[in-house]
Amino acid sequence: MGKYIKYEIKGSYRFVLGVLALVLILMTGIYLKGFDRLGIIGGLAGLAIVIGYIAEIYYIMDSFRKELYEDRGYLTFTLPLSGKQIIASKLVVSTLWILVIGFVTMGYFLILFRKDINIGQLEIGLLEEFLPQMIYYGIYMLVLGINTLILIYLSMALGRVTIRNKKLGGLWFLIFIVLSTFVQIGYNYVYQTFPHYLNLSSFNLINIDNGAGLTISSGSIYMNLATAIYTILIGIVSFFTTSYLVENKIDI
Amino acid sequence: MEFTDKLPIYIQIMNYLKKKIIAGELKGGDKLPSVRELSSELKVNPNTVQRSYQELERENLVYTQRGMGTFVVEDQKILANLRKEMAQEIINKFIKEMKELGFNSDEIIDIIKNYRTEGK
Amino acid sequence: MEKIVEIKGLTKRYINTIALNGIDLDIEKGRVVGILGPNGSGKTTLIKILAGLLRQSKGDVRIDSHNVGVYTKSIVSYLPDRNFLYNWMSIEDALKFYSDFYKDFDMKRAENLLEFMNLDNNLKVNQLSKGMHEKLNLSLVLSRKAKLYILDEPIAGVDPVARDKILDAIINNYNEDSSMIITTHLVRDMENLFDEVVFLKEGTIKLRGEAEKLREENGKSIDELYKEVFGE
Numbered sequence: 001m002g003k004y005i006k007y008e009i010k011g012s013y014r015f016v017l018g019v020l021a022l023v024l025i026l027m028t029g030i031y032l033k034g035f036d037r038l039g040i041i042g043g044l045a046g047l048a049i050v051i052g053y054i055a056e057i058y059y060i061m062d063s064f065r066k067e068l069y070e071d072r073g074y075l076t077f078t079l080p081l082s083g084k085q086i087i088a089s090k091l092v093v094s095t096l097w098i099l100v101i102g103f104v105t106m107g108y109f110l111i112l113f114r115k116d117i118n119i120g121q122l123e124i125g126l127l128e129e130f131l132p133q134m135i136y137y138g139i140y141m142l143v144l145g146i147n148t149l150i151l152i153y154l155s156m157a158l159g160r161v162t163i164r165n166k167k168l169g170g171l172w173f174l175i176f177i178v179l180s181t182f183v184q185i186g187y188n189y190v191y192q193t194f195p196h197y198l199n200l201s202s203f204n205l206i207n208i209d210n211g212a213g214l215t216i217s218s219g220s221i222y223m224n225l226a227t228a229i230y231t232i233l234i235g236i237v238s239f240f241t242t243s244y245l246v247e248n249k250i251d252i
Numbered sequence: 253m254e255f256t257d258k259l260p261i262y263i264q265i266m267n268y269l270k271k272k273i274i275a276g277e278l279k280g281g282d283k284l285p286s287v288r289e290l291s292s293e294l295k296v297n298p299n300t301v302q303r304s305y306q307e308l309e310r311e312n313l314v315y316t317q318r319g320m321g322t323f324v325v326e327d328q329k330i331l332a333n334l335r336k337e338m339a340q341e342i343i344n345k346f347i348k349e350m351k352e353l354g355f356n357s358d359e360i361i362d363i364i365k366n367y368r369t370e371g372k
Numbered sequence: 373m374e375k376i377v378e379i380k381g382l383t384k385r386y387i388n389t390i391a392l393n394g395i396d397l398d399i400e401k402g403r404v405v406g407i408l409g410p411n412g413s414g415k416t417t418l419i420k421i422l423a424g425l426l427r428q429s430k431g432d433v434r435i436d437s438h439n440v441g442v443y444t445k446s447i448v449s450y451l452p453d454r455n456f457l458y459n460w461m462s463i464e465d466a467l468k469f470y471s472d473f474y475k476d477f478d479m480k481r482a483e484n485l486l487e488f489m490n491l492d493n494n495l496k497v498n499q500l501s502k503g504m505h506e507k508l509n510l511s512l513v514l515s516r517k518a519k520l521y522i523l524d525e526p527i528a529g530v531d532p533v534a535r536d537k538i539l540d541a542i543i544n545n546y547n548e549d550s551s552m553i554i555t556t557h558l559v560r561d562m563e564n565l566f567d568e569v570v571f572l573k574e575g576t577i578k579l580r581g582e583a584e585k586l587r588e589e590n591g592k593s594i595d596e597l598y599k600e601v602f603g604e
Contacts, residue, residue, distance in 0.1 A: 074456035080446035257593035
């Protein structure tokens with residue numbers, strides 16, 4: 001499987017790093033034009049990042065779609081790899097790129113506009129205190145992101161299994177909406193039934209009437225246990241279902 | 253080499269090789285091309301060439317030495333017989349066809365004589 | 373004789389059509405079998421099921437006594453009727469790719485074949501003409517020491533010079549431990565390669581037998597027999 005990851009990277013790095021480079025150049029241009037002032041200029045730079053991100057995400061999703069609908073599927077699906085290996089490899093590489101893009105663009109943004117961010121003594125202290133929360137939030141976002149991606153893959157696989165016709169390839173989006181809705185319904189049920197939150201610093205359990213998976217209350221960060229388990233379960237089930245479909249049910 | 257539809261390929265290959273033997277292109281003791289070489293040259297399935305070689309061996313025209321290849325027999329009597337046999341086959345065919353055209357034996361002999369005196 | 377492929381009652385149904393209807397077919401080790409028929413006869417469907425790209429609706433398909441899956445994909449070398457290499461690859465990349473995923477891949481043989489086909493390793497896949505694609509794909513596929521080779525229309529749409537090279541490569545690839553299944557509608561060019569032929573018409577086997585025997589019994593070439601069976 002590591003070999004397939006290698007080739008997934010080989011196939012995508014040119015586009016991903018290319019767009020990344022463009023975004024960085026764009027940000028630099030905006031910065032130079034705007035005389036290092038936050039506000040509108042920063043907003044534009046932020047926009048560049050967002051657009052770049054969207055392009056990358058689209059590219060990543062599209063690469064799986066191509067696998068299902070274009071000639072390259074003839075190569076991928078005759079390799080001696082299980083469905084799980086193929087899907088897992090794609091997830092790993094997608095996650096890798098999401099992380100790379102995220103860190104590089106955010107990092108560069110901070111470097112460019114550091115003068116406006118005024119890191120003083122107070123801020124560094126605050127930063128240290130909030131670092132764990134930021135990390136938790138980061139992980140939380142990442143898990144949500146990966147889950148969304150798996151759900152998209154599942155939708156695409158379902159679309160491919162049910163309709164032979166390539167023209168209805170956009171069908172996956174409808175399926176995705178339907179699946180997401182059901183996932184959300186399940187989520188609401190779970191958090192309403194199990195409003196138990198875990199304080200991630202002190203590991204106490206309290207009850208909060210809140211729908212968020214992760215929330216901050218009086219300086220501490222709390223995670224809803226039940227929804228956390230639910231989210232992970234959804235991810236696992238989606239992964240295994242997609243792998244099963246890809247190995248046993250799709251007709252290329 | 254052009255293959256016709258009328259005969260199985262392996263027989264056509266046999267005939268092709270027999271002609272070479274008779275014409276002296278393949279002499280007694282010479283090594284035939286390997287199955288692979290010949291199949292590649294003629295663009296046929298190697299199993300077909302293999303079968304030809306086996307049949308030729310059965311007719312005592314060639315012999316196989318394991319690991320070395322297939323060789324034309326050196327027995328001159330056998331080769332002479334082959335020559336006679338093939339000639340006879342061709343002549344029989346010729347006469348049959350001429351007779352089908354309506355020529356009788358004397359006419360056929362005349363035609364051959366004329367052919368000969370015309371120095372061809 | 374050992375059977376490398378055992379197919380029983382194979383049926384493939386789509387919403388509106390039946391592509392394969394109750395196919396029974398066994399293939400022995402070391403044999404070269406031609407699956408002949410016009411477009412739409414089900415040849416490609418049969419091949420894709422063996423390759424693992426399609427699932428049968430009914431019936432058993434066993435390759436080397438296994439159901440179609442990860443193991444069979446490792447012993448089956450498949451040549452599809454399209455350009456299936458990833459667009460970003462160069463020929464060199466493709467070689468490394470095959471070498472990475474297939475233990476039975478013979479790099480030396482691949483390099484020799486590519487040389488024979490006059491293909492330069494540095495060429496990019498998206499720069500190749502159709503004929504060059506065909507030659508490249510075939511070189512990769514034949515460089516594996518697979519138990520079963522499945523070639524789907526290996527010379528269709530290819531110029532005569534490339535075609536000869538391809539036929540040569542196929543012939544030189546014969547060995548008694550592997551079997552080959554070749555589909556084609558260009559019967560005349562390929563019929564001398566086959567040990568056995570299978571005539572597929574509208575999803576069923578119309579005729580089957582040893583090539584030489586069929587020629588002998590019918591006093592015709594396989595090509596002529598084909599025209600008779602599918603005659604227009």
